[in-house]
Amino acid sequence: MDVISVIRTKRDRGELSPEQIDWVIDAYTRGEVADEQMSALAMAILLNGMNRTEIARWTAAMIASGERMDFSALSRPTADKHSTGGVGDKITLPLAPLVAACGAAVPQLSGRGLGHTGGTLDKLESIPGWRALLSNEEMLHVLDTTGAVICAAGDGLAPADKKLYALRDVTGTVEAIPLIASSIMSKKIAEGTGSLVLDVKVGTGAFMKTIEDARELAATMVGLGTDHGVKTVALLTDMATPLGLTAGNALEVRESVEVLAGGGPADVVELTLALAREMLDAAGLPDADPAKALADGSAMDVWRRMIAAQGGDPDAALPVARERQTITAPASGVLTRLDAYGVGVAAWRLGAGRARKEDPVQAGAGIEIHAKPGDRVTEGQPLLTLHTDTPEKFAYATEALEGTYDIGAAGTAYEATPVVRE
Ligand code: URA
Secondary structure (H helix, E strand, O other): HHHHHHHHHHHHHOOHHHHHHHHHHHHHHOOOOOOHHHHHHHHHHHHHHHHHHHHHHHHHHHHOOOOOOOOOOOOOOEOOEOOOOOOOOOOOOHHHHHHHOOOOOEEEEEEOOOEEOOOOHHHOOOOOOOOOOOOOOHHHHHHHHOOOEEOOOOOOHHHHHHHHHHHHHHOOOOHHHHHHHHHHHHHHHHHHHEEEEEEEEEEOOOOOOOOHHHHHHHHHHHHHHHHOOOOOEEEEEEOOOOOOOEEEEHHHHHHHHHHOOOOOOOOHHHHHHHHHHEEEEEEOOOOHHHHHHOOOOOOHHHHHHHHHOOOOOOOOOOOOHHHHEEEEOOOEEEEEEEOOOHHHHHHHHHHHHOOOOOOOOOOOOEEEEOOOOOEEOOOOOOEEEEEOOOHHHHHHHHHHHOOOOOEEOOOOOOOOOEEOOO
């Protein structure tokens, strides 16, 4: 087998054979296929697509590139959630302990932020002492004793995806449905969860900008999970506007703790409960009541034990950025749009995200949102507060916010997009 013939097959809109797929994934993982050759193949796939048979084989080859975890010895059914990524998407933080409080085991292997979307591990690392890197034994111990664990995927899990995802990120080949679906599902299937709920984001702040693309991605991933014996369902949820009232690491932890304490923004609570119900249903626990577990403090108890089991202090003060700047409403009326992408880019520029994988993030950086679409605003009232340790970034962040919101005259009709679209 030679890599040039594999690239040519896809370049010329052909179907990759199972042998070609198995070989190219294995050879790339071992370093026999070079990055420039794999990036040419990834671009050919982005431009010319893959059919279901090819996607299934590609996913299976990525799973086979590493180890598989096994949670079958646990006494509880396992349930996991994966979001395709968005702005202010802190849902994993309240969701994992909530679902654990209702009786499922939640092994949540999470990632770091890259570009304008935040990462769960970066958020949790703003809690003093908390560790994202656990051995497989430590992960199982935390899961078994607290019911939930949120940690980084070990190097042994789908190593082909780890390499390929980093390559796609720097070659403009992330936004391809076959590559996104196989990337996400190879990790989730290798992780060994019994059931999986996918939160497929739709809108300006998401990879999928249209509902049609989001449907296709969701259907592809549900098909892959089901074929591998994982009970998989998907919700399509809104990412045209940021979730909740914060974007940034420690800011989002604070908001998540508010949700666990029975408060928090309505959209974050609604999505957390909707995903919790799907996860509990998929795990065979349809009678559990997640709203009760939020209200009676049992989800908060699991959160505290889970954070402490990973070295974190749930009572420690969270980091606060050294500098703030407020953006005020230029007119009175109704806020009719607040664009998720613009807010995400601004939070990233303030230091909440990274430009390269190895960059550090600022725990306190980010954006507080004082008004959401549909809210009435008065000229001069705060709309957004920018937080950073590096005030020279204010101008750069403010530039990203230009044109990201609209204010209509008082009385302008506003039709809210539902949080859960389908
Ligand atoms: N998340 C992943 O894990 N992979 C992708 O390709 C996109 C989002």
